Amino acid sequence: MAGGVIAFALEKGMSMSGTQAPDKGSPRAGWKQDPEGVRANILAIALEEFSTNGLSGARMDEIAAKTKTSKRMIYYYFGDKESLYLKALEAAYRKVRQGEEELALDHLPPKDALERLVEFTFDHHRNNPAFIRLVMIENIHHGRYLEQSDEIKSLNRAAISKIETLYSRGVADGVFRMGIEPLRIHWLISAMSFFNVSNAMTFSMLFGPELQTADGQGALRGDVREAVLRFVAV
Amino acid sequence: MAGGVIAFALEKGMSMSGTQAPDKGSPRAGWKQDPEGVRANILAIALEEFSTNGLSGARMDEIAAKTKTSKRMIYYYFGDKESLYLKALEAAYRKVRQGEEELALDHLPPKDALERLVEFTFDHHRNNPAFIRLVMIENIHHGRYLEQSDEIKSLNRAAISKIETLYSRGVADGVFRMGIEPLRIHWLISAMSFFNVSNAMTFSMLFGPELQTADGQGALRGDVREAVLRFVAV
DNA sequence: GCCATAATTAACCGTCTGGTACATTTCGCT
DNA sequence: AGCGAAATGTACCAGACGGTTAATTATGGC
Incomplete structure (x- = not known):
């Protein structure tokens, strides 16, 4: 580019x-x-x-x-088509990661910061369904195109280090238990936030649309926050 | 596969x-x-x-x-092609759900039963990547084909009722907190178990392959169990 | 053995689709 | 104004792809 x-x-x-x-x-x-x-x-x-x-x-x-x-x-x-796809994928990643940088957590107490991170991620995924879908598609293609983009890979390590500092602070304060790799915390938050969007259609098709209503999403948002906070609690 | x-x-x-x-x-x-x-x-x-x-x-x-x-x-x-796809989707669901029925939980204490359900689901998804991928694909198509299959929909309600009895027992025993809809517990377990397979490629591409190693998967499996158990704990 | 029907083979087709050839216009520069 | 390069419009194509036509063989009941 x-x-x-x-x-x-x-x-x-x-x-x-x-x-x-x-x-x-x-x-x-x-x-x-x-x-x-x-x-x-x-x-x-x-x-x-x-x-x-x-x-x-x-x-x-x-x-x-x-x-x-x-x-x-x-x-x-x-x-050609594949190059266009790759460029679109890169553009999508850039746009999304760019939005994430606005999030400031360092001035908050660890628990509040984590809470905010979770809710932000949940909302962020919810508000970027096109991006989520592209990632799904990329996974179906075994990440063949993502692999070709050096640019994207570098963008993502930042997300981890953000959690790393946050988690360290929490451990130091005695509010988070020790021994969890930050990457796995990120994984946990991502998994639930991603799934909520990626599998919305089949899930509501199989189990009813109630979790996709405003109330349902509110409940899930709370659940994800709760699950993550309880996960890291001492 | x-x-x-x-x-x-x-x-x-x-x-x-x-x-x-x-x-x-x-x-x-x-x-x-x-x-x-x-x-x-x-x-x-x-x-x-x-x-x-x-x-x-x-x-x-x-x-x-x-x-x-x-x-x-x-x-x-x-x-035609779409009909074949639908039949393949149905066959995949049938095969997978069939495997799930083998799981007996009623004779176990609630916490053990939940633990076992989580681990089973985690392993089950991990062992059926082709199915996971089909569900991803179906989501990309907005569940348009799943929608046409009356057969599949009926298969899935059983999974919820399994959790329902398990959860009720736990609440009665005082080991689970009240007020969680069983559907949301299922959602939680599914989200993490599904994401683990569906997003394996992009995730390890972005953050390294360590979570896909045997050790990494073991850790994640433990994390998921821990997250769910903590989530429902009083 | 004979027949209606299910199962199967092989060649074929119309259209869709990614990609291009080539002519033409617009732009910055001097 | 005039020139080389960048940008664009039009028309087109070769191959891929989903789907089919028509003729042939196998099967089980009678």
Whole structure:
């Protein structure tokens, strides 16, 4: 990628290719052509399509149709379908991890911090179903594409070290029991938060939709917090 | 999930279509033609292929090639691709749920029973990755096919009632706290056991393979048991 | 032995789909 | 203005893929 200062507007709002645009944030403002905007637009649509239909299920023609540009441009910028998928996956990870960085835990007491981390993660996953689905898809492909992205791997170690400091503080304070690897705490939080979104459809299909209601989600959110806090308690 | 010589026995007893087979369980033993065997063979291969490649990723020609029979036969018995997928999904569920019924919990004290249920579920999921993958795929398709199967839905309510009696006993004995819906306990156990298999690839890709080693899995198994027991403890 | 039906074979087909060839326009620069 | 490079539009293609046509063989009951 190495695109430099690209404003990565994955969402709808992005630089327009109108006659002129006096905005400052957009690079090359005023241009009739807007390559970076086109790239971003393609990525956003691709993310949506791959997330909905899977890698082999997504159709390049369909992606192209939903884009502001043409199929030709997709190949021009991304080469082929798999590369596009990989770029979309990377973009999704970047966007999500970026959201996670806003979370400040160091000023809170360990238990409160952990509580907040759990609830944040739960909500965060819930609010990013497209990302969750992409990860599911990636798992079905045995992580073959994630493997190719050096960029993504580095992003994730940070999440662990965040827990590491938090947990150490808790142990020092005597409120957390010793001997748990931070990675396993992360695993625990992830497992429940992820499953809640990833398996929502089959679960509610098999056992009824009650856990997907506002009340149900509230209860699960509380359960996850409770389970994690009790897990680390002395 | 050894992919070698197929002995899957998905349906009623199947038999080889060799020159002759003097087995007793097999219907129409000694026949040159063996329709049920062919059906079962197709289903077994289809399950494997769909589980590996997804619904749109799986190729009918590939399935046919791996079968003892021809593509024509697949359409003869199953109609089209989606129907075959549905039947494979049903067969997978049937096989898995069947294994679950062997678990006897009523004679154990509540805590031991729950412990055993958790460990059983954890192991069971771990030992049925193809099934897990099919469920993932089904979730990506929004449960569209699971929805069509009345058969599967009925199978699953049993799992809940098993927990229900177990939990009630625990509450009566004063070892479990009150006010938890059995469904949420099932959710908790499922979430962790499922995630452990479903997200194994991406997780170990991002955070290292240590949780997938024998030791790592042992630790996680203990964690899940611990988390559930602590969750329901008074 | 004969027949209706189930099971099976092999070649074939129309369309969908990822990917391209080639001509054309737009842009930054001088 | 004019030039080389980047960006784009149009039309197209070769192969893959789900599904089928039509003819053939096996099977069990009578």
